[in-house]
Amino acid sequence: MSETNGKVVCMVTGGSGLYGMAIRAHVDSSAEEKDATWVFLSSKDGDLRDRKATEAIFERVRPTHVIHLAAMVGGLFANMSKKVEFYRENMLMNDNVMECCRIYKVQKLVSCLSTCIFPDKTTYPIDEEMIHNGPPHKSNEGYAYAKRMIDVQNRCYAEEYGCKFTSVVPTNIFGPHDNFSIEDGHVLPGLMHKCLIAKRGGGDFSIWGSGTPLRQFIFSEDLGALIVWVMRNYHSVEPIILSVPEEDEVSIKDAAMAVVSGMKYTGPVKFDTSKSDGQFKKTASNAK
Ligand code: GFB
Numbered sequence: 620m621s622e623t624n625g626k627v628v629c630m631v632t633g634g635s636g637l638y639g640m641a642i643r644a645h646v647d648s649s650a651e652e653k654d655a656t657w658v659f660l661s662s663k664d665g666d667l668r669d670r671k672a673t674e675a676i677f678e679r680v681r682p683t684h685v686i687h688l689a690a691m692v693g694g695l696f697a698n699m700s701k702k703v704e705f706y707r708e709n710m711l712m713n714d715n716v717m718e719c720c721r722i723y724k725v726q727k728l729v730s731c732l733s734t735c736i737f738p739d740k741t742t743y744p745i746d747e748e749m750i751h752n753g754p755p756h757k758s759n760e761g762y763a764y765a766k767r768m769i770d771v772q773n774r775c776y777a778e779e780y781g782c783k784f785t786s787v788v789p790t791n792i793f794g795p796h797d798n799f800s801i802e803d804g805h806v807l808p809g810l811m812h813k814c815l816i817a818k819r820g821g822g823d824f825s826i827w828g829s830g831t832p833l834r835q836f837i838f839s840e841d842l843g844a845l846i847v848w849v850m851r852n853y854h855s856v857e858p859i860i861l862s863v864p865e866e867d868e869v870s871i872k873d874a875a876m877a878v879v880s881g882m883k884y885t886g887p888v889k890f891d892t893s894k895s896d897g898q899f900k901k902t903a904s905n906a907k
Contacts, residue, residue, distance in 0.1 A: 627655035629850065630680050632667060632716060633688030634659025638731070640796040641843030642686065652847065658682065660689070668708055673715035677723045684850055687716050687730040695758055695897035697803035702761030709765035717772055721782055728784040729850050732770065732858055734791070734903045736763035744865045744904035747788065747858045756898040770858055777856045787849055790862035790903055794839025806871060807836060810878045823887040824879065827894035830872030835863050835903060862905045
């Protein structure tokens with residue numbers, strides 16, 4: 620995409636997180652992004668839950684394009700215990716960023732949903748048309764409804780103000796610069812961290828739940844390249860799923876055993892079935 624007037628200034632909120640750092644890795648290694656200015660925000664640049672702080676960031680950076688990744692995120696267990704915070708903090712950030720994108724005439728906004736926001740009772744594979752066809756899994760309804768409102772707001776801004784806002788729906792992400800939090804993080808980084816502790820003699824390697832739930836995992840740096848492609852080349856307001864294909868869905872047990880072999884752990888492996896399995900499956904189609 621060539622800009623007729625002036626440079627592309629692309630601002631990435633949540634720029635220091637797992638997803639943001641993956642975009643940075645892609646941008647740093649791709650020739651076609653050399654002509655654009657990329658600004659990666661972290662929470663140190665301002666609190667996006669605060670409207671004045673958000674406006675001050677837009678005033679300073681004057682972005683032409685925004686990739687909005689900043690969010691209160693967490694794995695199943697964090698979501699189950701902090702539904703109010705997951706709803707409120709994400710709603711505040713999303714509303715401030717979208718309204719500032721309108722006011723500052725941002726040419727393109729790409730926000731981030733997640734495959735966990737899909738209906739819990741559904742047919743498979745799930746595609747982009749099905750997001751609102753029923754309530755999400757109870758475990759993360761706070762986060763899921765806040766994320767679903769991004770899709771609703773995108774359509775309202777497009778209809779009323781002609782804003783070019785859209786969203787991507789990544790499946791479970793893993794990769795470098797994760798927080799690897801065992802209590803609040805996602806499954807793969809949590810398992811890697813627990814496996815490291817077990818290797819160092821800190822007890823047996825414990826997989827939470829039964830290991831039977833199914834997930835599609837995408838490597839963060841592949842996702843980084845995909846979202847930059849969406850910013851440059853995808854012009855619909857409708858969300859687009861970014862995932863590995865259905866056939867690459869694996870069980871939590873298979874994923875855990877991949878961590879075990881990848882980290883050359885040879886000790887005992889056990890399943891802590893006192894922990895929840897959460898949503899059994901949320902198979903997404905990447906046909907689009
Ligand atoms: O990544 P995760 O926490 O979230 O995966 P979801 C949870 C699944 O992995 C459950 C099992 O079936 C857990 O029982 N599991 C096994 C573990 N061992 C572990 C472990 O050590 N840590 C964790 N966290 N899980 C999330 C949503 O759902 O999907 C988020 O809650 C987000 O909002 C994310 O959207 C993509 O995949 O279940």
